[in-house]
Amino acid sequence: MGMTELGKTARMKKIKVFREFGVFMVMVSLIAILSIASPAFLQMTNLINIVRQTVEIGIMAIGMTFIIVSAEIDLSAGSAYGATAMLAAYLYKAGVNPTLVFSIAMLAGGAIGFVNGFLITKAKMPAFIVTLGTMQIFRSIAYSISGGQNISVFPESAESSWIFKLGGSIGVIPIQVIVMIAFFIIAHMVMSKTKFGFEVYATGGNKRAAQLAGINTDRIKIACMVIAGVLYAFASQVSIAYLKSVPTTAGASREMDAIAAVILGGAALSGGRGTVIGTLIGAIIMSVVKNGMVLLSVPVFWQSGFIGVIIILAVLLDTCISRSNKKG
Amino acid sequence: MRKKVIVLALCVALFLSLVGCASKDAPAQDEGTDKKDIKVSVVLHAMNSSFYTKMADGAKAAGEDLGITVDVSAPNTASSLNEQVDLIESAISVGYDGIATVTWDPSGFNSVIGKANKAGIPVVGFNQNAEGSGISAFVGQDYEDAGYEMGMYMFGEVLNGKGKYVVASCAPADSALIARTAGIEKAAKEFPDIEFGGVIDIGTDLTNAYGVIENAYLKDPEIDAILGVDVFSEAIGTYIGTNKLQDKVKGAGFDLVEGTLEHVKNGDMQLTIGQNPFMQGYYSVLELYMNKAHDTQFIDVNTGAQMVTAENVSEVEPE
Numbered sequence: 001m002g003m004t005e006l007g008k009t010a011r012m013k014k015i016k017v018f019r020e021f022g023v024f025m026v027m028v029s030l031i032a033i034l035s036i037a038s039p040a041f042l043q044m045t046n047l048i049n050i051v052r053q054t055v056e057i058g059i060m061a062i063g064m065t066f067i068i069v070s071a072e073i074d075l076s077a078g079s080a081y082g083a084t085a086m087l088a089a090y091l092y093k094a095g096v097n098p099t100l101v102f103s104i105a106m107l108a109g110g111a112i113g114f115v116n117g118f119l120i121t122k123a124k125m126p127a128f129i130v131t132l133g134t135m136q137i138f139r140s141i142a143y144s145i146s147g148g149q150n151i152s153v154f155p156e157s158a159e160s161s162w163i164f165k166l167g168g169s170i171g172v173i174p175i176q177v178i179v180m181i182a183f184f185i186i187a188h189m190v191m192s193k194t195k196f197g198f199e200v201y202a203t204g205g206n207k208r209a210a211q212l213a214g215i216n217t218d219r220i221k222i223a224c225m226v227i228a229g230v231l232y233a234f235a236s237q238v239s240i241a242y243l244k245s246v247p248t249t250a251g252a253s254r255e256m257d258a259i260a261a262v263i264l265g266g267a268a269l270s271g272g273r274g275t276v277i278g279t280l281i282g283a284i285i286m287s288v289v290k291n292g293m294v295l296l297s298v299p300v301f302w303q304s305g306f307i308g309v310i311i312i313l314a315v316l317l318d319t320c321i322s323r324s325n326k327k328g
Numbered sequence: 329m330r331k332k333v334i335v336l337a338l339c340v341a342l343f344l345s346l347v348g349c350a351s352k353d354a355p356a357q358d359e360g361t362d363k364k365d366i367k368v369s370v371v372l373h374a375m376n377s378s379f380y381t382k383m384a385d386g387a388k389a390a391g392e393d394l395g396i397t398v399d400v401s402a403p404n405t406a407s408s409l410n411e412q413v414d415l416i417e418s419a420i421s422v423g424y425d426g427i428a429t430v431t432w433d434p435s436g437f438n439s440v441i442g443k444a445n446k447a448g449i450p451v452v453g454f455n456q457n458a459e460g461s462g463i464s465a466f467v468g469q470d471y472e473d474a475g476y477e478m479g480m481y482m483f484g485e486v487l488n489g490k491g492k493y494v495v496a497s498c499a500p501a502d503s504a505l506i507a508r509t510a511g512i513e514k515a516a517k518e519f520p521d522i523e524f525g526g527v528i529d530i531g532t533d534l535t536n537a538y539g540v541i542e543n544a545y546l547k548d549p550e551i552d553a554i555l556g557v558d559v560f561s562e563a564i565g566t567y568i569g570t571n572k573l574q575d576k577v578k579g580a581g582f583d584l585v586e587g588t589l590e591h592v593k594n595g596d597m598q599l600t601i602g603q604n605p606f607m608q609g610y611y612s613v614l615e616l617y618m619n620k621a622h623d624t625q626f627i628d629v630n631t632g633a634q635m636v637t638a639e640n641v642s643e644v645e646p647e
Binding site: 038040043045046049052053056146148149150152153167239242243244245247248249250252253290291293294295297299300301303304307 | 369372375384397399400401402404405406407408409410411413414415417418419420421422423433434435436438439499500501503529
């Protein structure tokens with residue numbers, strides 16, 4: 001490799017590291033401001049709450065990262081979460097072996113992802129339309145499984161299982177936080193170190209070029225959808241373990257939070273760009289902002305608006321920094 | 329570089345303005361007395377209806393009357409259990425002296441209310457009750473009784489003991505609405521010639537609700553009455569009035585929103601039942617204050633079922 005090539009590689013690595021810098025600075029700024037504005041912010045309980053509240057969206061957003069980087073979108077995430085939650089809750093309540101129930105929920109999530117992926121790639125339908133449709137279908141499935149009723153009060157056989165331990169803590173650290181961090185590490189390794197991760201970026205960055213390079217882009221997209229479906233299902237199990245109740249509205253609108261976390265983290269909706277680390281930072285920002293609304297007693301009617309403004313400013317700042325890095 | 333600085337400065341300015349708002353709203357500490365600044369958090373389950381706004385208004389009015397701080401919050405997505413639990417957790421972190429919340433899920437709030445209690449923060453449930461959730465008191469309507477009163481009036485006075493009815497519910501799985509429906513069915517048993525036509529899910533959007541009611545009536549034109557069990561029953565009156573079905577179909581609902589009251593005035597609906605959301609918010613805060621400031625015991629408060637018909641609708645203020 002010549003000196004010019006080495007220089008280019010070094011510059012590209014620098015850009016890659018700094019890709020999350022913008023949104024990281026936003027997170028740091030928000031934390032700094034809230035620490036000054038509210039004495040409660042830095043309390044251990046509050047910090048643990050913020051991280052715990054990031055878990056559900058964080059895990060869903062990992063899956064969404066794969067999808068968005070591959071240049072697709074998934075509006076059915078919340079409904080998939082709800083359907084798998086209801087299915088699992090129904091089976092837990094019926095006394096089915098919890099490990100079997102968990103496995104069924106994961107399979108169901110994967111199947112949901114496969115359906116989305118298949119329709120998008122083989123039927124050549126736009127992901128927006130496919131997942132808009134499946135969003136309605138999966139929500140109906142959730143209602144049908146439960147008969148329109150909330151499901152709660154699970155038998156001892158379920159609540160004493162390892163799955164419901166996900167809702168517990170080791171000391172002061174919620175187990176689900178540890179699991180979320182593990183997922184992010186694994187996902188980061190997959191996206192940044194494996195052939196599969198490279199192929200996801202290639203598929204999203206330039207599908208035609210990827211195909212010419214011998215990448216089966218349909219298989220990649222289906223795989224991303226399946227991974228995401230499994231992660232949505234896992235997130236729903238974490239929620240069941242923590243809340244021990246599944247309302248019929250479970251997961252409603254969660255897809256928007258997951259998408260926002262991914263975009264906040266620097267991913268491009270057009271595909272080919274985005275990192276799991278960025279997504280984690282994006283998810284944390286959303287939890288910090290929502291927490292901040294309560295700590296700062298922001299009037300209730302303004303809260304959604306402020307969250308929206310923060311999201312826009314965060315992406316704006318990140319975009320400016322990314323552009324500056326590229327010029328440099 | 330300049331752009332980065334400007335945008336970062338904007339972020340800082342925005343959040344400082346938030347800080348400014350919070351500082352202005354917080355009552356000044358009086359260093360000369362021992363009076364504790366009592367802070368109560370009110371966590372609603374939704375803000376997508378004037379009914380819920382009324383609850384917030386009641387809570388804030390109590391804060392003003394008592395000279396304490398009342399902060400209201402609600403999930404971005406209506407009836408999102410996860411979001412509402414997160415808000416309550418945040419309120420616990422802040423260290424509020426009391427929390428009032430709508431406990432609409434049978435057991436989903438148990439854990440977080442347990443956390444609050446462990447932190448020494450009492451929780452009052454209002455509007456919808458979840459037995460065994462750990463709340464110190466419930467402020468709201470007895471739902472089954474209210475449904476029963478609706479049924480008795482509509483089946484006895486309006487339908488004269490004969491006819492077919494359907495129940496329109498915005499959330500058929502909601503425990504409060506299930507209780508109201510049960511009350512209606514209990515009343516129906518006292519009229520042998522009253523037939524139940526089922527429950528229709530009208531959702532929480534009035535346009536969608538209208539369409540569902542329209543479809544239900546098209547499917548079964550034998551329906552003589554549509555009984556709503558929630559604030560979105562306004563759509564019943566809209567459908568009856570728009571299609572001039574006042575002679576064929578009778579309507580009833582809950583809550584005193586302006587649209588529903590107008591329907592009762594016009595004869596599109598024969599009854600609506602108020603549950604005093606303002607007082608639900610008000611009494612919840614009052615209970616928490618009395619306990620904190622004067623160590624009083626918590627008690628359940630029944631805000632009653634206010635029957636509003638054509639005879640007294642002009643005397644009622646909208647909620």
